[in-house]
Amino acid sequence: MRLTTLIPLLSLPLTITATPTPQPKPSRLWATHYNGNVYSLTLSNTSLSITHTQKTCGKMPSWLTYDSESHIVYCSDEDGTSDPSTHGSLTAYRPGKDGKLHELSSVKTIGGGVDSVIYEVGKEKFIAIAH
Numbered sequence: 001m002r003l004t005t006l007i008p009l010l011s012l013p014l015t016i017t018a019t020p021t022p023q024p025k026p027s028r029l030w031a032t033h034y035n036g037n038v039y040s041l042t043l044s045n046t047s048l049s050i051t052h053t054q055k056t057c058g059k060m061p062s063w064l065t066y067d068s069e070s071h072i073v074y075c076s077d078e079d080g081t082s083d084p085s086t087h088g089s090l091t092a093y094r095p096g097k098d099g100k101l102h103e104l105s106s107v108k109t110i111g112g113g114v115d116s117v118i119y120e121v122g123k124e125k126f127i128a129i130a131h
Contacts, residue, residue, distance in 0.1 A: 028099040030073060032061035038075060040099035052100045058089045065116045065127065073101055074118075076129050080111015088113045090129065 026044040033039070038061055040052035058077025065074045073093045080086030087108040093101035115130040 028095065030064050030066075030095075030099075030101065032057065032064055032075065034060045034062070034078075036061065038064075038101060040095075040101060042099060051098065054101060056101070056103065057091045057106075060088075062114050063116055065118060067118050067125075071095065072104070074116060074127055076109070076113035076116050078112055078114055084110070086111040090116070090127070 024045070026042045029041040029043055029048075031039045031041060036055050036057075036059055038054045038056050039050050040054075042049050042051045057075035059079040060077055061075050062078035063076040065076075066072075067074070071094065073095060075091045075093065077089040077091070080088045088111040089106055090109050090113070091106040092104040094104055095101055109129060110131060112131040113129040116127055117130075118125060118127050120126070
C-alpha cells in the first residue's frame with residue numbers, strides 16, 4: 001500500500017501579479033463629405049475623434065479607396081457631370097503617422113465619380129471610377 005501526504009493549498013505561499021491588459025493601437029480612418037472636407041479620424045477603444053480636417057479633393061469628395069500594398073489613399077471628387085466640359089478629380093495621398101493625408105498628385109476626371117476600385121491585370125495596377 002502506498003500512502004500519499006496531502007498538503008493543504010492554504011499553507012503554500014501564493015504570489016499574484018497583476019499584468020495590465022495592453023491597450024489596442026488606435027485605428028486611423030478617413031471620411032469624405034460633400035462639404036469639400038476630408039477628415040482623418042482616430043478610433044481608440046470606443047472613442048472616435050476627428051484629428052485632421054482638410055479642404056481637399058475637389059468641391060465634392062465622394063469616395064476614398066485605400067491601396068494596402070502601396071499605402072496610398074485615393075479620393076474621387078463627384079463635382080461636375082458626365083458633360084466633358086465639367087470635371088471631377090482623382091487625388092492620391094500618402095497618410096502620415098498621425099493620419100493626416102499628404103497630397104501626392106491630382107488629375108481631372110469626368111465629373112460625377114462616386115466610387116472607385118483598384119484592380120490588377122498581370123503586373124499592372126489600375127483604378128476604375130464609377131459614375
